[in-house]
Amino acid sequence: MYAKQLTINKGVDNVLLFEFINQDEKPVNIAGSSFVFRVVNQAGDELLITKDMEILSSALGRVKVVLNTEDTINIMAQPASYSIQRTAGNYVQAAYVDANSQARADCNIVDSILPQFIPSTECTVPDMYGKNNYVGTAPTNWPDWAQTPQPQNSIQMTEFYSSYMPTNGASFTTVKFDLVGYTGTVKVQAAQNYESVWYNVSETREYLSDTTTDYFNIVGFHPLLRLAMNNSIGYGAQGNVVVSDGVVTGITITNAGYNYIAPPSIQILGNGSYAQATCTIGDNGQIAGVTIVNGGSGYVPIQFQGSVAATAIFTNGKIENVQYR
Secondary structure (H helix, E strand, O other): OOOOOEEEEOOOOEEEEEEOEOOOOOEOOOOOOEEEEEEEEOOOOOEEEEEEOEEEEOOOOEEEEEEOHHHHOOOOOEEEEEEEEEEEOOEEEEOOOOOOOOOOEEEEEEOOOOOOOOOOEEOOOOOOOOOEEOOOOOOOOOOOOOOOOOOOOOEEOOOEEOOOEEOOOOOEEEEEEEEEEEEEEEEEEEEOOOOOOOEEOOOOEEEEEEEEEEEEEEEOOOOEEEEEEEOOOOEOOEEEEEEEOOEEEEEEEEEOOEOOOOOOEEEEEEOOEOOEEEEEEOOOOOEEEEEEEEOOEOOOOOHHHOOOOEEEEEEOOEEEEEEEO
16 A cells, blocks of 8 residues: 655644555455554654544545644654554454555654744854963873873864754754854754764855854754854964054054964954954965954053053954754
8 A cells, every 4th residue: 555655744734645455556445444544653652643544435445534733733743653553343453554564654743834933042152262272381291101192282173062952853953143254164963862972964164254144954853953163274363453542543463373264353352442454364374464444433541451452353253143943
């Protein structure tokens, strides 16, 4: 009989048609029989749906079952299995519903094609400092068992993660995020529980000084998701901010940095407001020049900063407003 994998949409009417055939693929006369359609979870230990089927044609072996909103709306979207029970007098049997002559076949319970609005859930994102120095001093000696220590330096590659995203059994999850001057990579990872190993469930996307909104659509049943971000590309640029009458007039580069593949973002921090600057990089991956876009106003020295009125911080941008649903 009908051996195709079924899809059951929650919250709408599902009209499922079946035809019983024999080994020669000829219709089976089902006069005097009654049928019950059953859906069980993938583990086979929970009955999700049970409903009587309607005979359309006894001679042609055709039946149908209609699963309406009340039958499905309170069931979690999930992979499941279905079976059909046939009763004829005192004889009860399970019909073969799988191409391999099995009495159980696969089906997917999915959110309706016309779902109700589901609000997005926000995630937290740590401060992303890219390739950075170790906190404190890099190690200079090693324990006795480290006979051949690896060369040490104070630079480390760092991958950052959003807070966890419980999917609650959903088979389709959208993860949205905003890029602000971001240079680096982004991907989505999944795990079976809070203690298991994380694995990639999306491609890795690379961005170059991008300010935009992007998203991933993740298909499949993954109990936990997270956004994995790595902006450890280019580091070390430093500069002194030049201020005149409270206005930023320039940034003098004191360290051109290393390995930049796109111009880093420049944050100008101080007691004033609105100062903005951009930079360019050369073929050697170092800062080649800085342009003041807006000098701002109010940048005057603060008491505990001595004569420093503003500080320039070169970063590979950030990711914010991570949401999922």
